[in-house]
Amino acid sequence: MRRVLRSIGGERSGGFSRALALASAILIAWVTLSTIANPPTSYEKQGVAYLVNPPSIDVCSKTWVFGETTLCKSTLSQPLPVGVRYWESATAFIPVLGYGSEPSSPDVNFKPHGKGSYTGQGVVVAVVDTGIDYMHPAFEGDAIIEMWTVLYRSGESGQFLHWVFGVNGSMTDLVTLDRGLRAIHGEYAFMDENGHGTHVAGIIAGRPVDGFVGFAPNAKLFIVKAFLKNGTASMDMVLDALKIVYDNVERLSVKVLNLSWGALLNSDGSDPISVAAGEIAKKGVLVFAAAGNEGNMPFKILSPAVHPKVLAIGAVDPETGQIAPFSSWGTTVDLRMKPDFVTAGVSIVSARSNASGLKPWKGDSRLTYLSGTSMATAVASGIGAEYAEYWAMFEAPLGRNLVESFLKFQEALVTRYNPHYKDFISGLGVLKSI
């Protein structure tokens, strides 16, 4: 021991100062690590917080039950017990993640197009977004099976307003209802005034329009409108929408869920939105969520994409093969490798909502182009829907799980950017259409 101390201190003078410096360095490291490991968690100010599995249900002003998990909105008048994690509502005005960007060349655009062998036949894809232009030719026939909205509740049952085509009335009835609500309250119940939801739905399951067709044109859409016409939603609205999907997974046999939005909560996947999306994934649904448009910077993965069971999707430019400059990089704050995959997300041409102000593509008012990890997520969902058809034919009879089977398939066939390990820029690589 004396020898060790002598070697640290050196043989000449200054041994004590060196030991002091070493002790200080250890102390600083210890304080830094302790702060990172144990962030303050007691709620010391009044306000609104969201909690997962609260210690007492009495603190909740609203709850969402996802199986054994309870999510709680708490209007706090007194401090929470120390150790209870919470998320403030102020951080949760959640945006959709697509924006108009001129294609670099007017003739080169990514046409969402599956290979054609599998078209999503018999697969139901849930889309939580800004609604849909249900009169668009890309969704003619039986493309949409049900539409729900969290913006309005039925006066009689108190349930969220929903519309089942062929059950609740004709298209004229729907339009009358929607326009009436818009005239009184300023927001359509189902129609997409923003344009994001229609574009995303078109990429996934759009029927052919002027040579453009979605990845899974025979899939059916389960639309849940959770976002206002300005493209934002509160935490409540998003949780309501996810609860609707959760409750209808079995009834509608939902196999894919598209979440082209997110909030930067610096979460490790334990925030309420991520937990809710994760609970849906646990039911065997392929849940795709946008990694984020926060730029090529680390630790920028949004919720719910941060959840371990939710597949985070980043964007690449299909023209150049480069990672899109807006695409968020991982890792998550708890250092898990995200995004999981990347796929085309720059200048994607798809359906344009007639109620939106989006710029028509080459003068065609039925089509428009958008860029973002939203679009990449929709491409991933389309690929997921194609795969779900294949899975139902060949994998499900063998008792294999859809999510595990999809991951195994993609891990084997993705175009890898990093050939040696899953990294925080492109994850496993570019998703492969089946």
Added chain:
Amino acid sequence: MIRAILVVTNMISGFILLLLSVVWFRISVLATLILLLASFDQFEDVYFYVTGRSVFPRVMAGLDLGAEILQFTIAVAIFVLGASYVGRLENTIMPYLTMLAGLMVAFSSLYDISMIFSGKYGYGGRGGVLSLEEGFKEYRRRTLRRV
């Protein structure tokens, strides 16, 4: 000149390892301790190249070697990451810088490994051996004499 390069590369790799150790704390305390040790080892190497004295006693040479091997593995991962994204990012410099960082860390770890076997723990005289060739010659000579 070589001494200056070694000080710089060891400092950089020390900071990279320190950063990694901090961010790994939430996942694994054990990994943090290992990375912290590897980081400390880099700063210890800086001290060695500046003063010619080692902080570690001779009995801890094995631990020093383990930390250097860990550092080399991390260096390879950093290099692979950079090489994978050449031409894949809008920022063309970043992948090359990442590769350069990987090479620096790898060089630093390899040189330090050579020092462990040559002069660092008194085999070749205190701080006297700063050449790979001489170090290995000395190591071989002493090993053969022992045999």
